[in-house]
Amino acid sequence: xxxxxxxxxxxxxxxxxxxxxxxxxxxxxxxxxxxxxxxxxxxxxxxxxxxxxxxxxxxxxxxxxxxxxxxxxxxxxxxxxxxxxxxxxxxxxxxxxxxxxxxxxxxxxxxxxxxxxxxxxxxxxxxxxxxxxxxxxxxxxxxxxxxxxxxxxxxxxxxxxxxxxxxxxxxxxxxxxxxxxxxxxxxxxxxxxxxxxxxxxxxxxxxxxxxxxxxxxxxxxxxxxxxxxxxxxxxxxxxxxxxxxxxxxxxxxxxxxxxxxxxxxxxxxxxxxxxxxxxxxxxxxxxxxxxxxxxxxxxxxxxxxxxxxxxxxxxxxxxxxxxxxxxxxxxxxxxxxx
Amino acid sequence: xxxxxxxxxxxxxxxxxxxxxxxxxxxxxxxxxxxxxxxxxxxxxxxxxxxxxxxxxxxxxxxxxxxx
Numbered sequence: 001x002x003x004x005x006x007x008x009x010x011x012x013x014x015x016x017x018x019x020x021x022x023x024x025x026x027x028x029x030x031x032x033x034x035x036x037x038x039x040x041x042x043x044x045x046x047x048x049x050x051x052x053x054x055x056x057x058x059x060x061x062x063x064x065x066x067x068x069x070x071x072x073x074x075x076x077x078x079x080x081x082x083x084x085x086x087x088x089x090x091x092x093x094x095x096x097x098x099x100x101x102x103x104x105x106x107x108x109x110x111x112x113x114x115x116x117x118x119x120x121x122x123x124x125x126x127x128x129x130x131x132x133x134x135x136x137x138x139x140x141x142x143x144x145x146x147x148x149x150x151x152x153x154x155x156x157x158x159x160x161x162x163x164x165x166x167x168x169x170x171x172x173x174x175x176x177x178x179x180x181x182x183x184x185x186x187x188x189x190x191x192x193x194x195x196x197x198x199x200x201x202x203x204x205x206x207x208x209x210x211x212x213x214x215x216x217x218x219x220x221x222x223x224x225x226x227x228x229x230x231x232x233x234x235x236x237x238x239x240x241x242x243x244x245x246x247x248x249x250x251x252x253x254x255x256x257x258x259x260x261x262x263x264x265x266x267x268x269x270x271x272x273x274x275x276x277x278x279x280x281x282x283x284x285x286x287x288x289x290x291x292x293x294x295x296x297x298x299x300x301x302x303x304x305x306x307x308x309x310x311x312x313x314x315x316x317x318x319x320x321x322x323x324x325x326x327x328x329x330x331x332x333x334x335x336x337x338x
Numbered sequence: 339x340x341x342x343x344x345x346x347x348x349x350x351x352x353x354x355x356x357x358x359x360x361x362x363x364x365x366x367x368x369x370x371x372x373x374x375x376x377x378x379x380x381x382x383x384x385x386x387x388x389x390x391x392x393x394x395x396x397x398x399x400x401x402x403x404x405x406x
């Protein structure tokens with residue numbers, strides 16, 4: 001047997017081993033285990049604010065840590081910083097490339113970042129008298145699908161070139177490249193303790209990475225199409241994903257497997273975005289069918305829907321204090337609900 | 339040579355699988371119990387679950403009062 005064949009056999013053997021180990025740990029499902037929990041109440045949220053200002057499809061939004069300001073990105077070529085309390089625009093940042101796919105707010109509130117089909121992540125300083133470009137992080141060979149700041153000096157990116165990267169903003173160089181996905185990386189989320197992050201890709205896998213040593217710690221399968229959205233459960237012990245296969249799934253990190261799937265026979269639109277409420281009980285998932293469905297994370301049941309957009313819901317976000325949920329859409333509006 | 343790079347890729351795949359096979363796994367019943375506990379312990383702080391009192395909703399425009 002050639003080395004190649006031998007290794008293929010070894011790989012198959014290891015995959016079976018992992019399958020068996022996961023099965024052995026699967027003594028129940030999350031829904032069954034939670035059967036004794038009272039169902040979540042029917043969730044009926046109202047639109048408190050409609051943020052109007054973008055002139056084209058909104059692709060991304062991200063809350064600032066003050067839970068009041070937020071940044072949105074649209075293919076009208078602008079980032080807008082909003083005061084969600086008043087609905088006023090604080091800043092409009094013109095982008096060099098209008099093909100934006102992601103935006104992020106730094107935890108300090110000093111910086112924002114954007115990126116897209118230009119393959120770059122551009123970092124802007126909001127605190128100078130006029131908003132200035134701090135750095136153009138240029139090394140990915142594919143589109144930038146997601147970016148998240150760790151601090152004012154470090155940022156994580158996910159790219160269509162199948163890699164994720166940790167950058168030093170000051171030098172503009174990649175400190176670590178995370179290699180393992182075999183499809184475009186579409187989303188990433190930081191763990192609450194900031195030591196790990198999770199990525200979702202077009203290879204239908206979610207991967208858990210150690211930020212400091214660059215290694216892929218765990219791989220989660222189950223989806224049958226691109227994973228477009230990903231988020232940590234607030235305890236940091238589980239991860240929720242949303243996919244083009246029209247389902248969301250929760251994977252528990254410590255049992256290393258899928259513990260529940262959020263799906264409905266009548267739902268046949270892909271999931272574009274998702275966000276969890278602060279207790280982790282509610283999952284807000286944006287779909288291609290213009291709605292945002294609300295799921296009871298423990299029981300797997302739909303408990304509400306946010307309808308109001310006239311086009312695809314492309315982004316969703318819950319601020320750190322959990323006081324509301326924001327949805328952004330291809331209809332060019334953002335809505336704040338609670 | 340492409341056959342060498344295929345071999346290198348395959349070696350990496352096998353190494354990664356070995357690593358992932360060694361992950362310690364807890365039972366789903368234990369994981370589920372902890373996820374449940376987290377949700378229930380934090381439910382009262384979850385404004386989207388329990389509601390926001392009208393007076394203290396920062397996103398709601400304050401109503402004007404008419405003094406009669």
